[in-house]
Each structure stands twice: as C-alpha cells, then as structure tokens.
Amino acid sequence: MTRIDRAPVEVPTPSRAGARVVERLALAHFWVAVIAFGVAAAMALMQALSRASLDLPWRSAKMYYLSVTAHGVLMALVFTTFFIMAFGYVVATRTLGREAGPRGLAWTGYWLALIGTLATAATILAGKATVLYTFYPPLKAHPLFYIGLALVVVGSWCWSAVMLLSYRAWRRVHPAAAAPLAMQGVLATVLVWLIATVGVAAEDLIQLIPWSLGLVPTIDPVLARMLFWYFGHPLVYFWLLPAYVIWYTLLPQVAGGKLFSDPLARLVFVLFILLSTPVGFHHQFMDPGVSAGWKLLHTLLTFAILFPSFVTAFTITASMELAGRARGATGWLDWIGKLPWRDPLFSSIALSMILFAIGGIGGAINASFGMNAVVHNTAFIQGHFHLTVGSAVALTFMGAAYFFVPRLSHRELELGLLARVQPYLWFVGMMLFSISNHITGLMGMPRRVYEAGYGGSPVAAAWRGLTGLSAVGGLFLFTSSAFFMLVMIGTALAGKRREFEPVVWAQPLHPAPTKRTLFDRYGLWTAIAVLLVLVAYAYPLWAHLRMARFGSPGYSPF
Helix, strand or coil: CCCCCCCCCCCCCCCHHHHHHHHHHHHHHHHHHHHHHHHHHHHHHHHHHHHCCCCCCCCCHHHHHHHHHHHHHHHHHHHHHHHHHHHHHHHHHHHHCCCCCCHHHHHHHHHHHHHHHHHHHHHHHCCCCCCCCCCCCCECCCHHHHHHHHHHHHHHHHHHHHHHHHHHHHHHHCCCECCCHHHHHHHHHHHHHHHHHHHHHHHHHHHHHHHHCCCCCCECHHHHHHHHHHHHHHHHHHHHHHHHHHHHHCHHHHHCCCECCHHHHHHHHHHHHHHCCCCHHHHHCCCCCCCHHHHHHHHHHHHHCHHHHHHHHHHHHHHHHHHHHHCCCCCCCCHHHHCCCCCHHHHHHHHHHHHHHHHHHHHHHHCCHHHHHHHCCEHHHHHHHHHHHHHHHHHHHHHHHHHHHHHHHCECCCCHHHHHHHHHHHHHHHHHHHHHHHHHHHCCCECCCCCCCHHHCHHHHCCHHHHHHHHHHHHHHHHHHHHHHHHHHHHHHHCCECCCCCCCCCCECCCCCCECCHHHCHHHHHHHHHHHHHHHHHHHHHHHHHCCCCCECCECCC
C-alpha cells in the first residue's frame, strides 16, 4: 500500500500582536471552562457517593439536589459553552489567517457570560436555585439564577456575532474560496446555537424571570417544557459539533494520517444545521399537551439526525485506518495498535468515540416511543447522558485542552504522565458508572432520587450492588478529573516557556475543494432549517396557546 504523504499545510497567521490578543481571549474562556469543570466534578462525586446510600456526615436531600443542580448547570451549560467559545476563537484565527473581531464585542461577550455564570453559580451554591439542570417550573429559583443564565446566553450571542463577522470579513477577501473545514464546523455550531437559543430565551424572558420576580403569580409548565426542549436537544449538537470538528480536523493529523473524506465532513456539518432543532418533542413523550402525531414527526426527525453521526463514525474510523497503515500496518486490524495511544489528545478522542457508540444506541432507544416509556425518568437516562455529553464531548474537550492550552499559553504541558493516564481512568470510570446506571434503569430505578434504597424495599435491594458499582465509577471519574485539573494548573504555573507553535490541521486524502460549493451556502441551509422548525413547532405552539390553560404557583423544595 502506498505510504501517505504527511507534509503539513500551514495556514497564514495574523500579526503577532493580533494573534496574542486572541490567545488571551481564548485562554480567558478556557480557564472559566476549566474552573467550572472542577467544581462540577466535585459535585458529581458527592452525588455518586450519596446515590450509593453511603453513611456520610454531609449527606442530606438538600445537599444532594443542590449538587445535582450545580453539576448539571456548570458542566452542561458553563464548561461546554466557554470551551466552545474559546475553541471558536482559535479556529477563526488559525484557519482564516486573521484576528477574530471586533475585539470589543468579543470581550463584552466574555464579561457578560462570566458575570452571568458567577450570578448563577452563587445562587445555586447558596441553596436558592435547587431546580436541577432543566429548571422545570413549577420548581422556582431566585430571580438571579434566571437572570444569570440569560446573561450567559447573551454573551454567547456576542461570540456568535464575532464568528459570523470574522467569516464575513474573510469572505470579502476570498469571495470564491471554499471555507476552511474547521471554520465551516464552527459556523454550523453558531447557526445551530442561534436557532436553538430562541426557545430558552423566550422561556427565560417571557416566563421565568417575570414569574420569579413576582410580576405574575403563576406559570404554564407545559409551555415552559415545550420551549425548553426546543432548546434542550439541539443543545446536545451545540456540544457535539465542536467535538466533531476536532475529530475531523485535528485527530487525523495527530494520528499521523489524513482525513478520509473532506466532502463527507462538510455534509455532516450541513445536516446538523438542518436537523438539530425540530426534534424536541421526543423528550416529551410522557407529557400531555402535545399530540401523538407531532411526537411521531419529531421521532422521525430524531432518527434522521442519527445519520450524520453514522457518517462520522465511518469517516473517522477510515481516517484512523489510513493513519495506522501509514505507520506500517499491513493486516486487517493491526493498524489499531500502530496508533499513538500514548498521546493524550488521541487517546481522549478514541476512547470518547467508543463510549459515544454505546451512548448512541441508548439514544435510539430514548427516541422510540414504546421503549422510551420503559426507560423514561429512570437511571437509564443519566447513564445515556453521561456517555454522550460526559464522554464524546467532555473527554474530547479535555484532550483538546492538552493540545491547545500549551499553544495558547506558550508553556510546555506539565505532568505529562497524568495527562496520558487521565483518559483511561475516565474510560474505566464511565463504563462502571454508565453501564450500571443503564442496568438499574431497566430494573426500574428512578433518576434524580436522593434515597435509592426506598426504606429497605425488596425491589430497591436488587439494585444495591449496582449503585455501589456506580459509586466506584464515580471515584474513577473524580480521580480522572483531578488529574486533568492538576495538569492544567501545573501547566499554567510551572510550564516552561516555549516558542510560538502553529496549529497544523489535517489534510484530506483527496484534495479539498478550492472553490465555493453548495456546502458553503449558509444562508440557504439556515433558511431551510428555520422552515423545518416552523413545520415542527408552529402549529403545536399555536394550538397550545389557544387551549384553556391553568397556571401553577411556584414551589421551592428547600
């Protein structure tokens, strides 16, 4: 077999002064993400040990549900959003060859999102916002919780505007060129996010903030859930798309090969723009207020969006085989052993893909009406969720941090052994945690329940051993998280200074398009995506608003 030519192609970079500004901006976002991750990981350990019914001195229902809320909000909303914004600034600068700007708007977005994060986190940790990650009414939080989340969203909109303006400025200079692949992935992320956040912004501004301030006495919980899940499921693809960008544009280069297909990667990004948002009702199979026909439509669209992930699995696996054979493999499977498993970026992504494959099967079950009725509100759901956002996304982002933070801070990565071990600890911990939760969920164990023993119930006794196994998995995950935090802090405080190092993006096996193609028609794809949203949501929302509705007063359990 012909050996692959791996000569890198470097992208022009902006001036050192301009690049340094963007590096500071990206690092500011990275460090908020890292700190949020560390706090969320500590909260997760508290949950895992509490769920195992261990007799701990601080264990209480109040502490358990506070930790569930803090873990969900900080990990799923703050860690991911700040990391993605940091990654977007790196991609825009290092692929377009220009400073991402305007600077003022970028820093305004950062400070708004940071202030919102601090307000939200302080409210949760003070025990004034124990409403869980989904903040379903009639559970009621302090107004500062909802206002803080609104500021995070507004800050992310500033970032989105910077990404679009940076691309527009580049496009003026390169009117006929195809967008760089990594930038196309970031643009897809931005478009998915802008469409999706319309729902949560409407819920927050029209319903939750006035209600929490006492301006209105009651709230419509069904409408709030419809608006939340309009946002809540595309949120998954807001997390996942940057991970896919890393898989497509960095992993093949790090592995020593080439991307199997550039057009397939571009197709995947376009399909996510089209299909991410009109799927939310599959989260409401058990809810009243939404007819079965509309739930069926969203089920079909949910199965449709499995397709780009199947394409990704094929393309990335083929790319890894190319890399293994470039390293000398000749047999059917020996290319796997030739891959750089000691590189923390590579191992993080490869292990996250294995976990994601398992989680994807669970996602198909969740989207099926009959099977969803079996697993709804059970521990199965948290097992699935941790294999997707907790593995495909979080583990990929941790591996990417090992790659980007040294390049942005101009410091050598410290505690390299911990960085190499950390992804494997995460993999073992997540397998123990998630598989045991899948099994106990099928046995009927509910999710988000403080006392899993049910006062000595014989049914609950059947899953006692598995909850202990889940707690062991939680210990592995916490140790892995601690290793990650130590590497990041060690690099920031003690890493040796190093020279500027460019980011080398993966080359495709066949030449990438040099001219604009249909994939670069972002206005067209956005228009079709909005049309699909209108088809999927306009009539159900209109029908619901025409019904006689009875509001609910607020409820604060603690």
